[in-house]
Amino acid sequence: MNTSYLVTIMQTPDRHRLEVLRNARLEVDGTGRIASIEVADSDACADVILPPTTVLIPGLVDTHIHAPQWPQLGTGLDLPLETWLFEHTFPLEARLTQPEFASEVWPDMVATLLAHGTTTAVYYATTSVETTTMLASACVDAGQRALVGRVAMDHPDGTPSWYRDEHAAAGIAASAQSIEEIAALESPLVEPIITPRFTPACTDELLAGLGELAGEMGVRVQTHCSESDWEHGYAFDRFGESDTAALDGFGLVRDHSVMAHGDHLGDEDMAVLAARGAGVAHCPLSNAYFANAVFPARRALDAGVRVGLGTDIAGGAQPGLLSQCSDAVTMSRLLEDGVDGGRASEDRGVSNSRISITDAFWMATLGGADLLGLDVGLLEVGRHFDAVAVDTARLGSALRVWPGVDDDARAFEKIIRLATPPDIAHVWVGGRRVAGWAESEDR
Numbered sequence: 001m002n003t004s005y006l007v008t009i010m011q012t013p014d015r016h017r018l019e020v021l022r023n024a025r026l027e028v029d030g031t032g033r034i035a036s037i038e039v040a041d042s043d044a045c046a047d048v049i050l051p052p053t054t055v056l057i058p059g060l061v062d063t064h065i066h067a068p069q070w071p072q073l074g075t076g077l078d079l080p081l082e083t084w085l086f087e088h089t090f091p092l093e094a095r096l097t098q099p100e101f102a103s104e105v106w107p108d109m110v111a112t113l114l115a116h117g118t119t120t121a122v123y124y125a126t127t128s129v130e131t132t133t134m135l136a137s138a139c140v141d142a143g144q145r146a147l148v149g150r151v152a153m154d155h156p157d158g159t160p161s162w163y164r165d166e167h168a169a170a171g172i173a174a175s176a177q178s179i180e181e182i183a184a185l186e187s188p189l190v191e192p193i194i195t196p197r198f199t200p201a202c203t204d205e206l207l208a209g210l211g212e213l214a215g216e217m218g219v220r221v222q223t224h225c226s227e228s229d230w231e232h233g234y235a236f237d238r239f240g241e242s243d244t245a246a247l248d249g250f251g252l253v254r255d256h257s258v259m260a261h262g263d264h265l266g267d268e269d270m271a272v273l274a275a276r277g278a279g280v281a282h283c284p285l286s287n288a289y290f291a292n293a294v295f296p297a298r299r300a301l302d303a304g305v306r307v308g309l310g311t312d313i314a315g316g317a318q319p320g321l322l323s324q325c326s327d328a329v330t331m332s333r334l335l336e337d338g339v340d341g342g343r344a345s346e347d348r349g350v351s352n353s354r355i356s357i358t359d360a361f362w363m364a365t366l367g368g369a370d371l372l373g374l375d376v377g378l379l380e381v382g383r384h385f386d387a388v389a390v391d392t393a394r395l396g397s398a399l400r401v402w403p404g405v406d407d408d409a410r411a412f413e414k415i416i417r418l419a420t421p422p423d424i425a426h427v428w429v430g431g432r433r434v435a436g437w438a439e440s441e442d443r
């Protein structure tokens with residue numbers, strides 16, 4: 001049975017264009033896809049009529065989350081990466097291989113992310129097949145669309161002895177088993193994703209085996225790529241070529257492969273990503289802590305590289321993707337202007353680097369959807385009805401649209417920069433209402 005909605009829509013069909021549809025009548029079919037959208041008469045009726053002060057935006061696509069780092073969100077970000085990883089992160093991730101702890105953490109995280117409007121999430125789970133499948137189940141139960149990856153890591157130098165795959169063959173077998181277990185859930189919402197942590201954590205044998213697995217099973221890949229000075233330089237030391245070239249040699253740079261961060265990608269690396277149909281999960285806040293540079297989002301997009309946005313929980317300290325839109329704009333300004341006031345302005349920054357809030361929101365929605373190859377990110381016929389309804393008139397909220405003061409572009413920018421979960425009235429994934437503070441669907 002179809003459900004109809006009468007709404008105001010704001011979205012970005014391309015990265016330079018804000019589209020506003022007022023009094024739009026949107027119909028969702030029984031499979032949760034959008035069957036029709038048309039601008040309606042003023043007296044049109046629908047099953048769900050949202051107030052005129054509520055704005056519907058496409059659901060947010062978070063392309064980079066470390067699920068087992070959820071309990072450390074907001075901590076340790078003044079530490080060097082090595083200390084952060086080995087003393088804080090790996091011990092916590094190891095604890096999340098325990099089903100009892102995972103059964104507490106996963107549903108808490110998924111519910112919170114949905115309340116922030118994250119309708120699609122791309123997760124690194126743990127090295128455990130069992131708790132990885134539990135995460136996929138938690139997404140199905142809560143109604144979140146997700147790609148869920150068992151983390152493969154076996155390198156004796158780049159991982160602790162107490163948190164790694166025993167050897168390459170064991171890692172490849174466990175990743176194959178994880179793919180089968182997630183497929184066996186038979187949910188339209190969740191899919192597996194092959195997840196070598198990053199080259200320093202994986203032996204050549206593991207990387208090659210996972211590349212083969214991706215080809216054989218037709219499963220997407222995610223990993224980290226040229227995130228920091230250290231990781232970027234590490235690849236040249238070990239492989240004699242860039243991280244991108246090495247990953248490509250192992251068959252891991254494929255259509256819809258998600259390369260997290262990519263702050264140090266060269267022009268040749270970007271050409272490889274563009275040619276393969278792979279792209280970057282841009283994590284602006286996390287990059288400020290751990291990447292030693294700002295990701296050149298505009299340069300990558302202009303080079304034809306797919307780019308989505310990511311929180312990089314918990315390398316970034318914010319759970320929602322709207323704040324990452326703001327941060328993406330902020331960081332692009334720092335890249336363009338430079339940061340050292342002791343230098344002359346002309347050699348302080350990188351010209352033509354700034355992006356707009358429209359670019360950023362596009363990356364958080366359609367850009368991410370395109371990176372992953374999912375029919376989400378835009379409210380149009382044929383795509384899944386994954387959407388977020390934002391109330392722009394809540395008493396006590398900084399988000400307030402003033403009639404006669406704010407035009408559409410300003411209202412849109414306010415929503416992106418100022419909306420927090422208390423302003424989010426509804427969240428739908430695949431036509432099912434899964435989060436939001438409102439008591440009924442048409443408030």
Ligand SMILES: [Zn+2]
Nearest residue numbers: 066224260312
């Ligand atoms: Zn990461």
